[in-house]
Every structure is written in structure tokens, then in C-alpha cells.
Amino acid sequence: MADVSKTDNLPFPILIGDIGGTNARFSILTDAYAEPRHFPNVRTADFPTIDEAIQKTVLDTTSVQPRSAILAVAGPIDGDEIDLTNCDWIVRPKAMISELGFEDVLVLNDFEAQALAVASLPAEYREPIGDSGEPQLASRVVLGPGTGLGVAGLVHAQHTWFPVPGEGGHVDIGPRSDRDFQIFPHIERIEGRISAEQLLCGRGLVNIYRAICAADGIDPKLAIPADVTALGLSGDDRQAAETIELFVTYLGRLAGDMALIFMARGGVYLAGGISQKIVTALKKPEFRIQFEDKAPHSELMRTIPTYVVTHPLAAPAGLASYARAPSSYGISTDGRRWRR
Structure with missing residues (x-):
């Protein structure tokens, strides 16, 4: 296995997001040994932007403020503005860093997260x-x-x-x-x-x-x-x-x-x-x-x-597995990771 730099580890606590065309699921992983804390499912149609959904359903409801985020999105990841295939949200990692306070944002494909889950299902x-x-x-x-x-x-x-x-x-x-x-x-x-x-x-x-x-x-x-x-x-x-x-x-x-x-x-x-x-x-x-x-x-x-x-939350479970031990998976973050 190739040697992986410690910088591949995202800083805890980590916001985990599984963003589908209809529903979004968020959780916070406080450290590598904790079980994720899950938040109520979000209907994407109920919020004009993903940033507002994160702010109102997660950040405003907990004292644990995540330092980084791993988001799985339904759509190809190309550039600093990521359009979702089947909903109107646009993921803007740079704006999340400047406006929501994240230090580090990694965006993966939603079925990449599903694949992470079945690695050890x-x-x-x-x-x-x-x-x-x-x-x-x-x-x-x-x-x-x-x-x-x-x-x-x-x-x-x-x-x-x-x-x-x-x-x-x-x-x-x-x-x-x-x-x-x-x-x-x-x-x-x-x-x-x-x-x-x-x-x-x-x-x-x-x-x-x-x-x-x-x-x-x-x-x-x-x-x-x-x-x-x-x-x-x-x-x-x-x-x-x-x-x-x-x-x-x-x-x-x-x-x-x-x-x-x-x-x-x-x-x-x-x-x-x-x-x-x-x-x-x-x-x-x-x-x-x-x-x-x-x-x-x-x-x-x-x-x-x-x-x-x-599994009722397979994709978030896959993301959490990666967040705990990124060196266990061969994932390239080039062009998909933004840091403050």
C-alpha cells in the first residue's frame, strides 16, 4: 500500500453529508472512534441551497461545530461549482469554507460513497x-x-x-x-x-x-x-x-x-x-x-x-469509514478537496 501523508486525514469533528436528488442526510463524526451523530433527513426541495440546509439543520442545532466536511453528491465533480444531476443545489466548497467556517471540504460522488460502504458490508x-x-x-x-x-x-x-x-x-x-x-x-x-x-x-x-x-x-x-x-x-x-x-x-x-x-x-x-x-x-x-x-x-x-x-444509511457509513482511516482506501482527492 502506498504511503499516505498525514495531511490526507481531515480534521475532526467531520460533517458527513449524503446528498441525493430528493433527500440529504447529515451526520457529525466527532473522532475516529465515535459513532456518527445523525440529524433528521432533509428534503432538498425544502431549502434553496445546500449551505442553508447545513446551517439550519446542523450548525444551528448542535454545539459541536465541524471543522471539515466530506460530502457525497449525485453528479460529476468538475470545478469549484458542482451541479447536482437531479436537484437544484450547487455545491460551492470555497463558499462553505468562507461562510460556514470549514477548514477542509472533500467532495465525492454519491455512489463512490456506496462503494466505500460495500467494501466491508x-x-x-x-x-x-x-x-x-x-x-x-x-x-x-x-x-x-x-x-x-x-x-x-x-x-x-x-x-x-x-x-x-x-x-x-x-x-x-x-x-x-x-x-x-x-x-x-x-x-x-x-x-x-x-x-x-x-x-x-x-x-x-x-x-x-x-x-x-x-x-x-x-x-x-x-x-x-x-x-x-x-x-x-x-x-x-x-x-x-x-x-x-x-x-x-x-x-x-x-x-x-x-x-x-x-x-x-x-x-x-x-x-x-x-x-x-x-x-x-x-x-x-x-x-x-x-x-x-x-x-x-x-x-x-x-x-x-x-x-x-x-443498511439504512449505507452511503454515510461508507463516508464515515473513509473519514476514520483514509489510508485504507485508494481515493484520489485531486480536484475534489478544498482547504482554507
Whole structure:
């Protein structure tokens, strides 16, 4: 393992933030041995800026004032102003240092944080999908259908975990079955293409449902993801039930593709709220059938385990693990860390 300078350690107390498209979760880690103190979840729509959310929900409510911050954000990190993909907040680390009093701010990708979590996720926090045995100490993949679709890799080399953030949720996805070819013409294209995130997230559930209704020649009755999920899982609405079946099908195909890209013998982990809500559907045969249907490598795919992450705060747990011992992970902070 490469020698890491002591300057890689952020000064405690550390604010930990998991910033998604809909919700933000904050906690404070007072030292390397403490358990994080969690604050109530924040709806991103309730605050015009992340700075105001931090000030009002954290800094104004505790006497423990963090000296540094590690933030995981849903979007690519490029420059001093970081736009989030699925909400209006903009992360400005320099402004956080000058106005909120931080000495040190590190910004990671939100699924990089999920990857940190699954590096050492205990068995109690992973629900197996299929029967492929225990994961190997090998590269892994995390996928998370939620407000958007997050994807990250976790490469294991030289006794170190290297999270690999990316925007894999925006890869192209296309039809395979006869039913797919009936449905896909009714899915809206964005700049000429259909990406995985248009199907495999909350709004994706609605997109699939509407396309099924259009293919069946009926008017859609449902408009929000929670209704599609509830009626689909109960079987009380035929189009919603097929929506869940196809969602699982497409998620299985994409998960298998990502497993091949990373040679993820350590497993594929499904994070995010949607995965936890549809565990019963994921445990049906279709997910693993689609996951393994990768000729000429179907036999290899059968050896790769798949799980649903059930930890209620997986990403913050991953960030806390890094904050305690940054030298245990191969994370480059170049262009992603700001100091006073």
C-alpha cells in the first residue's frame, strides 16, 4: 500500500453529508472512534441551497461545530461549482469554507460513497438475490435506482479498495424481447436516445408504465412511482404488475453488463430505496435469469453473487469509514478537496 501523508486525514469533528436528488442526510463524526451523530433527513426541495440546509439543520442545532466536511453528491465533480444531476443545489466548497467556517471540504460522488460502504458490508446488511454463495475478496459493483440511477465500481488490488465513480446510469439501453419492441417506441427519447436512467429510477417506473399502457391502447391511471410500485407488487393493476416485471428484467440485464465490465467476482450490490421496496420481485427468477444471460459468459455469471443493500444509511457509513482511516482506501482527492 502506498504511503499516505498525514495531511490526507481531515480534521475532526467531520460533517458527513449524503446528498441525493430528493433527500440529504447529515451526520457529525466527532473522532475516529465515535459513532456518527445523525440529524433528521432533509428534503432538498425544502431549502434553496445546500449551505442553508447545513446551517439550519446542523450548525444551528448542535454545539459541536465541524471543522471539515466530506460530502457525497449525485453528479460529476468538475470545478469549484458542482451541479447536482437531479436537484437544484450547487455545491460551492470555497463558499462553505468562507461562510460556514470549514477548514477542509472533500467532495465525492454519491455512489463512490456506496462503494466505500460495500467494501466491508456485514452479511446482516445484504439480502442475497439468488444462490451464488459468499462474495469473494474481489472487485464489486454498486447500482442504485432511486431519484436517478447511480453506478460505481469497487476494484480490489494490492490489498486496497479503490472506488471507481462514474455516470454508468446514463449508458444506452435497448429492447431485446418481442414485448420490448412493442413498448420501447413509446418511451420518450432524450436527444435521440434512451438511457438506463430513463427506465431504472423512480420516474423510470412511470415511464415504463406509461409505455405499457400506450402499447396496450389504454389511458394510464397512475402518475407517481409509489402507486405504480404498490399496485404492481400487489398485482391489483395489470400494467403496473408488468411494469415491476420489466423493471426487474432491465435491472438484471444492466447489472449483468456492469458485472462483466468490472469482472465483479465480489458481487453486484443493489442500493437505493427502490431496491429495498421491491425485494420480493427481485427474488423471483427473472432478475437472475437476465443477469446470467450473457453468452458466452453465462457460466461465469452464475458464480457472481447479487445482493440488495439493506443498511439504512449505507452511503454515510461508507463516508464515515473513509473519514476514520483514509489510508485504507485508494481515493484520489485531486480536484475534489478544498482547504482554507
